[in-house]
Amino acid sequence: QHLTPAQIYHVTVMPCYDKKLEASRPDFFNQEYQTRDVDCVITTGEVLKLLEQEGVSLSDVDPAPLDTISAAEEELTSHSGGGSGGYLEHIYKHAAKELFGIQVDTIQYKPLKNKDFQEVTLEKDGVVLLQFALAYGFRNIQNLVQKLKRGKSPYHYVEVMACPSGCLNGGGQLKLGGESSKEQLQHVERLYESPRSEIPEQNQAVNELYEQWLGGAESEKAAKALHTQYHAVEKASTGFNIKW
Ligand code: SF4
Incomplete structure (x- = not known):
């Protein structure tokens, strides 16, 4: 319009x-x-x-009815890879396929210190091809940063989330009465996972967006519209700066 x-x-x-x-x-x-x-x-x-x-x-x-940009039928769909966007899982599967021709259907996470610090490794003939990790919550982020500083981080990609258990456990989420916070989180996770899960490349609305609005997935317009850049913000002098 x-x-x-x-x-x-x-x-x-x-x-x-x-x-x-x-x-x-x-x-x-x-x-x-x-x-x-x-x-x-x-x-x-x-x-x-x-x-x-x-x-x-x-x-x-x-x-x-749901608003939609697509002529496709409106249906609420979800994605795999957890309630914080599923980037690690999507990038891992995509990289395995594109870089090594390996199709990964399900991901096996290996918990490190706890369920909020896990890693996933792609190996072939005993050689590590990809090693990704997720670190949720400040305690785990701190461990990760220390690994990085010591030059001991083997990871190609890390999904970092400030909240323990990720976004579904975010501080602005509504509080339900009568449930413990653990029960509430499990409830929200079940609800979040309940819609049919879809691979982004196979979603009709995503394909239409690229083809009809952005001139293809590799176009300059797509990169400008969909990619984010962060620049350092000057530190506030509140004395609240955390020393890693
Ligand atoms: S602060 Fe928590 S809820 Fe907000 S984006 Fe980060 S992980 Fe998600």
């Missing part, structure tokens, strides 16, 4: 308050249109609070 970014008010619902800070970074201000990439970030807990203030309960609201 030829709308410019400045004509779109972009709201995201996120599992943590940190996403508000992230959206306010200079990296995500669109100089060309003088607008933010994301205009408003609210957490799932804040959505619940807003609904309560309005006296609305989701169970009383009629379901509405």
Whole structure:
């Protein structure tokens, strides 16, 4: 419809308050249109609070069809690889196929110190081809950073998440009464995994986005629109800086 970014008010619902800070970074201000990439970030807990203030309960609201950019049938689908985006799993499988011609269907994680610090290794004839790790929560990130500093990190790729157990356990998530935090997390994980899981390359809407809007997956336009760059932000002098 030829709308410019400045004509779109972009709201995201996120599992943590940190996403508000992230959206306010200079990296995500669109100089060309003088607008933010994301205009408003609210957490799932804040959505619940807003609904309560309005006296609305989701169970009383009629379901509405999902918005879609595609002519394909609207269906909510999920992805494999956990509740923090599944990047490690996707990149691992893609790299195994593209670099070594090896098809990986399921990934076997090996827990290191705990379930939030795990690694996955692709081997052929006793030779390690790929070694990836995930480190969730500050304790594990600290261990990883120490490994890096000592030159002892063997990893080609690491998925780092600030929250223990990842985004589904984010600090902005709504709190359900009557369940322990462990039960609640398991509940949320089950719900998150309940839609049919799909490989991004096989998703029709993703393919249409590349073909019809972005001029193919390798185009400059796709790289500009979909890739993110972070630049160092000057440290605030709050004395709150963590020494790794
Ligand atoms: S891991 Fe936690 S802090 Fe990081 S994006 Fe997810 S919810 Fe937010």
